[in-house]
Amino acid sequence: MKQHTSIFFWLLLAPFALWLILLVIIPHIDMLGIALREQTAPREYAFSFKNFIEFFTEPLYWRTFMRTAVMSILATALTLLIAFPVSYYIAKMLRGRSKSFLFLLCLIPFWVSELVRTYGWMILLRETGVISNALQWAGLVSGPVELLYNDAAIMVGLVYTSMLFMVVPLVTVLESLDDDIIEASYDLGGNMWTTMRQIVIPHAMPGIVSGCIIVFMMTLGNYLTPNLLGGKDSLWFTEQIYTQFITRFNWELGSAFGILLLLLSSLIVWLGLKLSRQTLTSTMT
C-alpha cells in the first residue's frame, strides 16, 4: 500500500518536476554560470565578478534597475486602487447576469495579444490619434497633442494590462466575505470607512497580496508596453537585458542582470509579504 502511494505520487509529480528542472532550474544555473564569467579573448572566458561589479559601478544600470522597480510598485498600487472598487462592485453589489457580464467585460481585452492591446493604446494616444483629435474637435486644445512617449503613457499601458490579474483574485476573495459580516459591522456602529478598513480589507488581504504579487511580477518583467509606449526615455530593465543578449551579444552581462532582477523581485515580494503579514501559502489558497 505504502509502495503504491509513493509510486503514484512520483508519477503525478513527474511532469511538474520535469518542467521545473528543465525549464526553470537548469536555465537558471546555466545563467548564473554565464553571469560569473568574462571574455578575456575571442572565444576565451574566465571566472569573474566583472559583470556584477559593472552593474554597481555604472549608474545607468543601477538607475534603470531602480526606476523599473519603483514604476512597477507604482503600477501595482495604481492597479490595486482602481481594481478594488471595481471588484467590490462586481462581487458585492451585482447579482446574476449583470455580474457575469461585467466580469466578462474585464476579460475581453485579453482575447487579443498584448501587442495588439498596446497598439490600441498607441492609436488612442498618438499625436494624430483619437484622443488628440477629439480634444481638438471639442475645441479644448488648439493644435495636436502628443500623449504618447512618456512615463504616464507607460503607466496607463501597464495598469491596463494588469487589471484582470488584480480583479480575479479580488473578486474571488470578496465573494467569500459574507454580506452578514459587512452588515454586522454597520449594525455595531461602523461606517463605510471603518468597515472597509477593519472588515473588508483584512478579509481581502490574501487576495490583495496575491493580486499584487502577480501584477508586480508581470509589470517588472514586461517588455513590450514600456518599450512601445515609452518612447525615447523608456528605460526598463528587461529591455536592458534584451539589449545585452540580442543586440550586444553580451550574454555575460545580460545573465548577471537576469540574476539581479530575480533577486530584486524576490526581495520586494518578500518585503511585501512581511509588511502585509501574509505568508506565501495563505495568498495562494
Added chain:
Amino acid sequence: MTQNVTAKNSNNSTIIDLETRNVNKHYGDFTAVDDVSLKIEKGSFFSILGPSGCGKTTLLRMIAGFDEPDSGDILIQGSSVLGVPANKRPANMVFQHLALFPMMSVADNVAYGLKQRKVASAEINKRVKNALESVDLGDSGKKKISQLSGGQKQRIAIARCLVLEPKLLLLDEPLGALDLKLREHMKVELKQMQSRVGTTFIYITHDQSEALVMSNKVAVMNNGAFEQVGTPSDLYYHPETSFVAGFVGDANKWQAKVTQVDNVSCTTQVANGPALRGKINGTAPIAVGEKVDVFVRPEAIKIVQSGQTADQNENSLQCTVVDLLFNGANSTALLVDVASGKELHVALPQTGEFIGLQKGEALTISWSQDQTHCFSSKFLHPRADT
C-alpha cells in the same frame, strides 16, 4: 388580539420600546410585509413566529435599519427612526449565522462597537471584560473565533451586542445552526440571559417551540401580516385564526360545512365523514352552509376504555390503530377514522393504561366540544388596531 399589548400601554406604567405603525414593504409585485403594526413593552422577550418567506426577516431588517419601509413608521422609544442608518440606531442584531468577525480576536469582536463609539480604551477594556465574564467566557478574549464552539460563538455574538447596551436586541434565528441538544440548552440560557439583563429581545424564528419556550409574547406572522399576537398559552389554547391553530402546536384538522349555528358553537359536517360540534373561534362570524376548518389537539382526545361508551355531548369516532409512535412523554398513536379514512394523531398519556395497545386494534375516541375549534375558511385580515 393585540388588545393585551395596547391595554397595558394605556395605563402608562410601561414604556414602549418598539412600535411599528402600518409598515409596508414590497419587492416588485411581492408584498413582503403587509401593514404591520405592533407595540413591544420594555424588557419583554418578543418573538415573531412564522414559516420561511412570511416576511419576518424583512420586518426585522427594517427595524435594524438595513431596509426602509415603503410606508408606515418605526419608532424606538417613541422617536421615529425612519431615515436613521443602521449604524446610528439603538438596536443591535444577532445574525442567523452570527457574523462574527473572523479576522479579529474574541475580545476585539466584543470591543468593535465600543471602538466605533470612540469610547476610551481603558473603559473599553473594562466593559469587554465584564461582557465576556457575563457570558462565562472571561478567559477567551485572546482566542480566535475559529477556536470557539458553536455555543460559545452564540454567546459572543450576543455579548458583542449587549456590551453596547442597546434598547433593542434583534435575534434572527440564531439557534438554527446548532444541534438539537445545544439548541434546547441555549433556549433556556437565552431566556435567563434576557431576564437578567432586562433588554428588550425581538426574536424571529420558524420554530414554534423556541418561540413558545422563551417569549413573553409571540406574534404569529403569515403572508406578510400578523395573524395573532399574544402570550404563548393564548396562542396555544385560544388560537384566533385557522393558521395559528394549525401552526402553533400540533393539531388534527378537518374541512367541513356548517349545518347549524347557535350562539358560540356550531355543528359541522365533514364530507364523507363525521358530524362535529365545536366552538366558534376567531373574529369572523360564521353562517350556516359556510366552509370551516375544524381543529382538535392530539392531547385533547381521549381513548374510550373498552366496555364504556362515549359521552353523548362529546364528539366521538370509531378508529383503528395504524401505528404507535413512541417518543417518551410525547408518544402518540396514529389512528385512522373508519368512516372517512382520515388519519388522526392522538396523544398517549404515560400512565400505563394504554401500554397494551396493538396495531390494527379497533377503538373509540372522544373529545369535548370546548376543545374543538372551528374557524371560517375565508381568510380575514386581522387588523391589529380594529
Added chain:
Amino acid sequence: MKSLKLKKILLTLPLISATLFAGTSTYAEELRLLTWGGYAPDEVIKLFKEETGIDVKVTKSNNEDMISKLRATGGSGFDLAQPSQDRVTGAQENHDIYKPMDLSKINGGLFITSMLDATKANTTFKDNVYSVPHIWGTSGLVVNTKTAGMVKDYTDLCSKDLMGKVSYRLKRPTLIGFAFAMGLDPFAAYADKEKYTELMSKVEAKLVECKPVVKTYWTGGDALLNLLRSGEVTAAMAWDTGGWKLNKENKDITFVAPKSGALGWIDTFTLPRKGKNDEAAYKWINFVMKPEIAAKITAVAGNFTASKGADEFADDVLKAQFQDSFPQAALDNVKWYPPVPAGLEEIEGKVLDRVKAAK
C-alpha cells in the same frame, strides 16, 4: 524575470528544432534559410523548387538576431544565413558560428565583379573567405521635402525647428552616420579602440544634445513609415527603400543621400558552421543570382542585388527614384561599412545606453 526565462526558452528553441529537423531533412530535401524580410519571395521559392526539387524554409531575421540565434546553437539549425558583410568576421572570431565558403561551387560570373571582390576581401578571416554578396543598399535620410527641406545631413536632425518631428534608431548606423556628419571618420578609428572610444564620446554628446528634438527612437520599420505617413515625423534616418516606398504614395517624401555620404551595406550569403545541406545552399545562391531571378527579388525587397545584368529587368520607377536620390557624386560618396572588429559593439552599446538614459 519572467521575460528572461522566456528569452532563455527562445534561445534554446532553435536547438530543439534543429535536432528535430535534422531527423526530417533526410526524407525531403530542404534548405533552411535565415534571412531578411523580402529576400526570398514566394515566387522565387516556387521556381527554385520546380528546378531543383528542394524546399526552402525561410526564417526572417536581422543582423543581431542572426548572430544571437547562431550563437545559441553553435551555428546549427540553418543551412544558409544572410548577415551584412561587416558583421561576419567579428562574429566568426568571437563565436565561431560560420564555415568557409567553397568558392569553386559559386558561379562567379553571375556577380558584379567589383562587389564580389570587395565582399570576399571584407569577409576573409584567417585566410578563408566566408561570404559572397547578395543585396546591397544604403541608409540615409527620409525627409518630407515640403516641411523639412533643410535637412541635408544627419546633424540637421538636431535642428530646433524640427522639435518633436524627428526620429531615428538607437543603433550603430546612427552613431556612424552622425560621426561622419560631424566631420569625423569612424571607419579610420576602427582599429584603435581608444581612439574609437574618444570619437564615440563626441557622438554621444551630440546625440544627447539632439535628444529633445527627437519624437521617439524607432524600432520597427513599419512603425517609422506610419509616423512619416501621418506627418507626425517629417525627417528621419532610415533605409533608402523605405523612402522610395513612401515616395510612391506621397511625392513630398523621399530618400535623401546625406551630404556626408549615405552608409552602404551589403548583405551576404554565409554558411552556418553546422549547416546540413551546403549543396542546396550553393544551388540557391547560384539560382537567385541569375539576373531575371535577382530582378524579382529587387521588385519585392526594393533594393538592388549584386547580380550582373539584373538592372535591365528592374522596375523603371525604382530606377528613377534611385537616380533621383543618388546623383553620381552622391553614389561616389557612399561610405561602405568595413568589417567591424570584435569588441567595438561593446563601446557603442554603452554610448547608446547613455543616450537613452540622458534627460
